[in-house]
Amino acid sequence: MQFLRKRWRAVLIFALSTLMLSGCGKIVVLNPQGPVATEELHLITWSFGLMMIVVVAVFALFAFMLIKYRAKKGSKIDYQPEQEGNRLLETVWTVVPILIIIALIIPTIKTTYALVKPPSTGTPVVIKAVSANWKWMFQYPGQGIETVNYVVIPANRPIEFQLDAIGPMNSLWIPALGGQEYSMPGMLMRLWLQADHPGTYVGRSANFSGRGFVHMVFNVIAKSPSDYATWVQKVKTTAPAMTMADYQKLTAQNVVHTMTFSHYIKFFGPRNNSMNALYRAPNS
Amino acid sequence: MLHSLLQLGDKYFMWNEGPMIWTSDVLIVLTSLGIIGVLTYLKRWNWLWKEWLTTVDHKKIGIMYIIAAFAMFFRGGMDGLIIRAQLAVPNNQFLNAEHYDQVFTTHGTIMILFMAMPFIIGLMNIAVPLQIGARDVAFPYLNALSFWLFFFAALLFNISFVIGGSPDAGWTSYAPLAGPFYDTGVGENYYLISLQITGIGTIATGINFLVTILKMRAPGMTLMKMPMFTWSILVTSIIIIFAFPVLTVTLALLMFDRLFGAQFFSVTHGGLPMMWANLFWIWGHPEVYIVILPAFGVFSEVVSTFSHKRLFGYKAMVVSMVAIAILSFTTWVHHFFTMGAGASVNSFFSFSTMLIAVPTGVKMFNWLFTMYKGRIQFTTSMLWALAFIPNFLIGGLTGVMLAVAPADYQYHNSYFLVAHFHYVLIAGTVFGVFSGLYYWWPKMFGHILNEKIGKWAFWIFMISFNMTFMPMYFLGLMGMTRRMYTYPAGLGWGPLNMIETIGALGMGLGFVVMVYDIVYSIRHPEKDLTGDPWDGRTLEWSIPSPAPEYNFAVIPEVKGIDAYWMMKHPKGQEPEPTKAVDKSKIRPIHMPNNSYRPFIISVAFFVAGFGFIWQWYWLGIPGLIVVVIGLFLRSFEYDDEHFISTEEIVQTETAAGRL
Ligand code: HEM
Ligand SMILES: [Cu+2]
Ligand SMILES: [Cu+2]
Numbered sequence: 034m035q036f037l038r039k040r041w042r043a044v045l046i047f048a049l050s051t052l053m054l055s056g057c058g059k060i061v062v063l064n065p066q067g068p069v070a071t072e073e074l075h076l077i078t079w080s081f082g083l084m085m086i087v088v089v090a091v092f093a094l095f096a097f098m099l100i101k102y103r104a105k106k107g108s109k110i111d112y113q114p115e116q117e118g119n120r121l122l123e124t125v126w127t128v129v130p131i132l133i134i135i136a137l138i139i140p141t142i143k144t145t146y147a148l149v150k151p152p153s154t155g156t157p158v159v160i161k162a163v164s165a166n167w168k169w170m171f172q173y174p175g176q177g178i179e180t181v182n183y184v185v186i187p188a189n190r191p192i193e194f195q196l197d198a199i200g201p202m203n204s205l206w207i208p209a210l211g212g213q214e215y216s217m218p219g220m221l222m223r224l225w226l227q228a229d230h231p232g233t234y235v236g237r238s239a240n241f242s243g244r245g246f247v248h249m250v251f252n253v254i255a256k257s258p259s260d261y262a263t264w265v266q267k268v269k270t271t272a273p274a275m276t277m278a279d280y281q282k283l284t285a286q287n288v289v290h291t292m293t294f295s296h297y298i299k300f301f302g303p304r305n306n307s308m309n310a311l312y313r314a315p316n317s
Numbered sequence: 318m319l320h321s322l323l324q325l326g327d328k329y330f331m332w333n334e335g336p337m338i339w340t341s342d343v344l345i346v347l348t349s350l351g352i353i354g355v356l357t358y359l360k361r362w363n364w365l366w367k368e369w370l371t372t373v374d375h376k377k378i379g380i381m382y383i384i385a386a387f388a389m390f391f392r393g394g395m396d397g398l399i400i401r402a403q404l405a406v407p408n409n410q411f412l413n414a415e416h417y418d419q420v421f422t423t424h425g426t427i428m429i430l431f432m433a434m435p436f437i438i439g440l441m442n443i444a445v446p447l448q449i450g451a452r453d454v455a456f457p458y459l460n461a462l463s464f465w466l467f468f469f470a471a472l473l474f475n476i477s478f479v480i481g482g483s484p485d486a487g488w489t490s491y492a493p494l495a496g497p498f499y500d501t502g503v504g505e506n507y508y509l510i511s512l513q514i515t516g517i518g519t520i521a522t523g524i525n526f527l528v529t530i531l532k533m534r535a536p537g538m539t540l541m542k543m544p545m546f547t548w549s550i551l552v553t554s555i556i557i558i559f560a561f562p563v564l565t566v567t568l569a570l571l572m573f574d575r576l577f578g579a580q581f582f583s584v585t586h587g588g589l590p591m592m593w594a595n596l597f598w599i600w601g602h603p604e605v606y607i608v609i610l611p612a613f614g615v616f617s618e619v620v621s622t623f624s625h626k627r628l629f630g631y632k633a634m635v636v637s638m639v640a641i642a643i644l645s646f647t648t649w650v651h652h653f654f655t656m657g658a659g660a661s662v663n664s665f666f667s668f669s670t671m672l673i674a675v676p677t678g679v680k681m682f683n684w685l686f687t688m689y690k691g692r693i694q695f696t697t698s699m700l701w702a703l704a705f706i707p708n709f710l711i712g713g714l715t716g717v718m719l720a721v722a723p724a725d726y727q728y729h730n731s732y733f734l735v736a737h738f739h740y741v742l743i744a745g746t747v748f749g750v751f752s753g754l755y756y757w758w759p760k761m762f763g764h765i766l767n768e769k770i771g772k773w774a775f776w777i778f779m780i781s782f783n784m785t786f787m788p789m790y791f792l793g794l795m796g797m798t799r800r801m802y803t804y805p806a807g808l809g810w811g812p813l814n815m816i817e818t819i820g821a822l823g824m825g826l827g828f829v830v831m832v833y834d835i836v837y838s839i840r841h842p843e844k845d846l847t848g849d850p851w852d853g854r855t856l857e858w859s860i861p862s863p864a865p866e867y868n869f870a871v872i873p874e875v876k877g878i879d880a881y882w883m884m885k886h887p888k889g890q891e892p893e894p895t896k897a898v899d900k901s902k903i904r905p906i907h908m909p910n911n912s913y914r915p916f917i918i919s920v921a922f923f924v925a926g927f928g929f930i931w932q933w934y935w936l937g938i939p940g941l942i943v944v945v946i947g948l949f950l951r952s953f954e955y956d957d958e959h960f961i962s963t964e965e966i967v968q969t970e971t972a973a974g975r976l
Contacts, residue, residue, distance in 0.1 A: 098685055102693050104692040113626070215456060
């Protein structure tokens, strides 16, 4: 008997740990790779913990009521059909949730304000992320280069993504590094992210934007500062400059592979009509 | 000749889209012919017209709402199954992106506006007048108009599938994606115009029930003595009256953009696409409470009835519902925390959203304590209500987690969100309407639904529901976003998706078993001869089942909460005769006449809507003119009522054993 139980425990522990190892490794939001995602995870676990208090309380009460007060034939359970309320109890379940909410809203507000600031003190890298009809263009104003459908960042430095859009709204989401922000035509938005280590992380558009939306996936490649500098240099010297033909292809509605440019053309057309853009002269 | 015919077929009927469309075409034609054939064979046309299509009786209108809601549940459910089939395995090519986008759009729109709404309005039609001791709603003619507007709007929305193409910008229909530039074709017009038509009906329903509840209660029934379901409908009606006009305006603005080249939501010419998101959710968040509060009302009735005990904390229940109604207008930004409104705005809306959890929690505990020291009886109706408690709790608490703005940056638009709103909408609204259906069915049809089959349906549906939606929380945290038509292998999303698809099949099976229960119970009815099969507490159980046309032969006198329970269990006095009707008090009853006009006006709306969708103004404008003529004629109709004679009432009541 004892033996059996022990064995079951071993099986249970084994099952749980494999689940944790295999499953949770893939739960990207629970495995943050940067300070922003880490801070958000703190809030997630904190709110989850607070909610578990409620779950335990309600589930326990629920089970108690169902077991104790189910109608049984001939039983003389305590039956009080006219009981209609209880001040004390009602106060308790009004006040306790309010306390829980206070415990939740304080860190929420703190983090909300914290996330509009750079996540660390390093010099930020500015990358303009433009969602353009089912593709992501990443422009590096400081370096003058552009990547399409992938982005390279230095690890351990704050990245300031400036979000812009040609065409419908999308949302830039790199769950390993932090939460998302919408990219909207004609309204520049800012999203601070940072990677702790070199590595490759998946990003995608989280907001539906039409048929090609699923293909708005990109890799975020975080490199060590020196590797990053080398990469920028290499792009500048070896990648082609963007031509007008490239520009037209990029602003049109289509799905493209990854691309790299040593020089990019700034967007100059009206933002919801990539076709109209073709009829105007570039101003760069 | 043949060639140009085929081209027309491609343009209007999408014959180039392949077997799915052809099959639907054939099925639709066959079903229509079948219905026409059966009606003709059974010589039922006259009956259909006289008893149903022209009726203004709230009970019949309620039944028609529920039948239509079931049909829409089937349609929306098929969409859901198609979605799950596509997502069952990675890299699936069962549907392409275009079709997938249409399917999730129609799924969401139908489930909320053409399934949940009519189901709830159906139940309130059936129960509210009976609960307050009234003979009909305040405006029976308007009520019929509401129903037919909904009905033809639903029809209009559904025919987009075979004529012209379904909308494909999501049920939220965000601009500029849904604007004329990115969404050419008529699909989106179908969305705008059919929602507009059903919305008009819903506003009318809101006004109708507000007036009914405020003005037509039986003597003695003060507001604080009303049954809790009626309270929930009162509050819901008020939310409808404030929220739905926003939808009307929002839809109209986008319609101007699409049909007449306005620029309200365009990106060029100073349009404001973000305005769509704001307007949509200023309606949309209250809307989720419009579909949940009536379900809360049902649970209050059912839990109290089957615990054979008074509702715990009546006053707190009312206050918390009013609080929810007010707060529901202050939280809309939580649907786009990630739109850059700034830290202070996000903080405010985080807080206001979390606040809603307090009154919701109060209600939760009140239901739990209604069972305390009660005698819980596990009927099918009660099972749905009980299952609501833990399942909805999960949905509500993950709602609070979503309200934490910075955390929402990680959940937003992911499957975590999809899991949340299905846990509240299915475990709340759907469990609620099912519970209400089993509860009031005897009052509607005079017989009880089979409990054994009903319980099978319940367990299958409830377990499958968890199997379908619980894994979605994890998929969201794994980075899977909503509205993806396919996903690559290697991310570890496959197994969970497969489990969900199996769960979805289970829910489909549960639905089928429930329909079977209905068919079985109609063929082998277990008659409810007492009118009070559950030992009920409120006035609807004091009259025969099914309720006679005039509901109450004599309007009852109300002495407290749970009026009928008090009649059955009087304190200290002689038990009042609970069933028998006092013959001396019977007077001729004043009832509204049937009218064919709501039906005709709605048909005209349908035609006009169809015309506007295709921008055929030669059709749309005459359609609207017919509508106006209908309204005009109604204004000059003076003879629209009749009396039911005392003899007839005596006869009916005697047949029901009440005299
Ligand atoms: C405790 C109460 C609730 C809270 C705190 C809550 C919170 C939220 C939040 C913050 C969101 C937005 C999340 C996001 O987009 O990232 C959301 C979405 C949603 N909620 Fe709730 N919610 C609650 C109850 C309900 C109820 C009762 C319903 C309906 C019966 C509901 C239906 C929905 C729907 C349909 C959506 C999303 C729709 C969409 O984007 O398509 N929620 N909820
Ligand atoms: Cu914006
Ligand atoms: Cu909301």
